[in-house]
Each structure stands twice: as structure tokens, then as C-alpha cells.
Amino acid sequence: MNIFARGLSIQYEAPKFNEKDNPNILHDTHHGREIRAMLIYLAITVVVIWALVEVAVRAMPYAISLPREKQWFSFVGKELIADKHTQQDPQITALAARLGKHMNLPDNLVTVYISEQEIPNAYATFGGNVVLYRGLLKELPSEESVAAVLAHEMAHIKHRDPLRGMSRGLMYSVIAAMLGSETQIDALVSIGSLKYSRDMERAADNAAIEAIAKEYGNVGGASQLFATLEEIEQKDHKNHNIAWLSTHPDTRERQHNVQQIASQLGYQNSPAKLPNIWQSKSPQTP
Numbered sequence: 004m005n006i007f008a009r010g011l012s013i014q015y016e017a018p019k020f021n022e023k024d025n026p027n028i029l030h031d032t033h034h035g036r037e038i039r040a041m042l043i044y045l046a047i048t049v050v051v052i053w054a055l056v057e058v059a060v061r062a063m064p065y066a067i068s069l070p071r072e073k074q075w076f077s078f079v080g081k082e083l084i085a086d087k088h089t090q091q092d093p094q095i096t097a098l099a100a101r102l103g104k105h106m107n108l109p110d111n112l113v114t115v116y117i118s119e120q121e122i123p124n125a126y127a128t129f130g131g132n133v134v135l136y137r138g139l140l141k142e143l144p145s146e147e148s149v150a151a152v153l154a155h156e157m158a159h160i161k162h163r164d165p166l167r168g169m170s171r172g173l174m175y176s177v178i179a180a181m182l183g184s185e186t187q188i189d190a191l192v193s194i195g196s197l198k199y200s201r202d203m204e205r206a207a208d209n210a211a212i213e214a215i216a217k218e219y220g221n222v223g224g225a226s227q228l229f230a231t232l233e234e235i236e237q238k239d240h241k242n243h244n245i246a247w248l249s250t251h252p253d254t255r256e257r258q259h260n261v262q263q264i265a266s267q268l269g270y271q272n273s274p275a276k277l278p279n280i281w282q283s284k285s286p287q288t289p
Contacts, residue, residue, distance in 0.1 A: 069109055069131065072166060076130030080114055083132060089118045095153065095281060098146075099133070102154045105217040106161055106210060113157055119284060123235050127156040129165050140281045142231050147215060147224025147275035154211035161210065164203050208257055209264060216270040222261055223275040229258045 067075075083089050092115055099113040112131040121138040128134070133156045135149075143149050159165060212225045233254040265272045 069112055073112060073130045079128055079130045079132050083116050088120055089116050092117045098150060099153055099157060101218060102150060102157060102214050105214040106157060108161055113160060125152050125156055127159040127165055131160055142235060143279050144227055145224060145275035145279050146277035147219050148227040148231065149279055149281060150215050150218065151211055151224040151228040154214040155207045158207035158210035162206060208260060212261055212264045216268055221271040221273045222265045223273050225261045226272055227275050229254050
């Protein structure tokens with residue numbers, strides 16, 4: 004007997020299933036969850052990296068003393084005077100020594116150089132070195148106003164701002180390089196740039212005002228400095244040639260701060276009297 008029925012056709016139909024029930028297939032809802040999870044992970048990573056870098060940067064000055072920093076970065080001064088436009092100035096270095104006593108800085112820590120470039124700028128760098136530009140010095144009307152800008156830069160050295168800035172930039176660069184993305188490198192390096200924050204600048208202003216108040220018995224030099232900076236800012240605004248001002252608080256805010264500190268310390272804000280002998284290049288300077 005033939006067990007297969009003649010003419011009988013058997014059709015097989017594959018079982019149907021809902022793709023939404025398959026966990027191996029990504030759907031819109033899963034995409035959204037993954038994106039949110041990735042953004043949260045990225046945010047946590049950035050915060051952790053930032054926190055670790057800041058803790059390390061803040062702790063570094065406690066591990067490296069100012070004299071040790073000066074010793075390690077002794078080559079910086081040699082590099083500065085290698086520039087034919089930059090020379091060490093003994094007289095202004097002597098002024099720095101007097102201000103340093105009021106700022107509780109070690110003796111002979113700060114060395115001051117004058118650059119003959121016509122730029123209204125000044126900066127502090129590693130190893131206790133300060134550079135003042137003739138373009139700024141020639142605008143300042145008195146010794147007291149020169150002392151104010153010098154003490155401001157010396158305050159950056161006291162607060163270890165150059166060392167912290169360099170360390171922050173290096174750490175962000177290394178971490179960004181490990182991430183392997185040029186975009187991430189640029190972003191992180193910009194975050195950890197050597198430009199000081201406005202808070203650092205305010206702290207440097209406060210220390211400078213106190214130092215010149217103790218040296219001269221009044222804060223008139225600081226008032227003259229900020230008044231001069233405001234004039235430079237207005238004069239050179241179109242040329243954008245105000246490098247020293249670009250990273251600092253608003254000049255009017257700084258003038259107001261002088262008044263507040265003078266009142267707190269009990270000092271007068273009287274006009275400065277001593278002449279600025281650094282307005283022009285000394286005949287003895289090569």
C-alpha cells in the first residue's frame with residue numbers, strides 16, 4: 004500500500020516572529036539608550052580626568068620648593084638673554100628684592116629682564132624670572148606704577164602659577180594623546196592652557212597692591228598702573244595689541260579693587276611721586 008497520497012502536496016511555511024522581540028536587533032529605543040549611556044560615560048570620564056589633573060597640579064608646589072624650581076629652571080634665564088632684545092636689569096631686580104621681602108619670598112629669588120620690544124606686555128615664567136616689555140614701561144608714569152606691575156608678576160611666582168600652568172598643560176596633552184583623537188587633544192589642551200584664570204589674576208592683583216602699600220606707604224602706584232592700562236586698552240583696541248590685558252579682569256574692576264584694599268589696610272591712595280627711570284633705554288644698556 005502506498006502510504007503517500009497521490010497528488011497530495013505539503014507546503015511548509017516558516018514561522019513568523021516579531022523583530023522587536025529579538026534582542027540582537029537594535030531599534031530606535033535602544034539607540035537612544037546607548038547614546039545617553041555613552042554621553043553619561045563621557046561626562047563622567049571628563050570630570051574624573053579634570054579632578055585628577057587639578058589635584059595633581061595643586062599638590063605639585065608642595066613637592067617642589069621655590070629655590071628648587073629656580074635651580075631646575077636656571078636655563079630659562081640663559082634663554083631669555085640669548086635674545087638680543089632682552090637684557091637683565093640690575094636696578095629693577097633690586098626693586099624686586101625689596102618687594103619680595105614684603106611678599107615673603109626667598110632672597111634673590113626673582114630676576115627681572117627688560118625686553119626692548121614695543122609691546123605693552125609683562126609675564127612671569129619658571130625659575131623666578133620676570134620679563135617686562137619696554138612698550139609697557141614707557142607708558143608707566145612712576146616707579147610706583149612699575150613696582151605694581153612687577154609685584155603682580157612676582158605674585159604669580161609666589162602662587163606657583165607658571166609651574167601649575169605648565170603642569171596642567173602637559174598633563175592634559177598626555178591624556179589627550181592617549182585618547183588618540185586630534186579633536187579631543189585640541190579640546191583638552193585648550194582647557195589646560197598656560198593662560199591664567201581670572202581668579203589667579205585677581206589674587207596676583209591683591210598681593211601686588213599689598214606689597215606696594217608696604218613699600219611706599221600708599222597704593223597710588225596701583226591706581227596709576229590700572230589707569231594707564233585703561234588708556235592703552237582704549238588706544239590699542241582696534242589693533243588688538245594688548246596681550247597683557249587679554250587674560251586679565253576688567254580694568255575698571257581692578258581700579259575698584261585698589262580702593263577696597265586700600266580701605267581695608269588703612270593706606271592712602273595718593274598720587275605716586277617717584278620718577279620712572281625705565282621709560283627709555285639706559286645709555287649703558289648694550
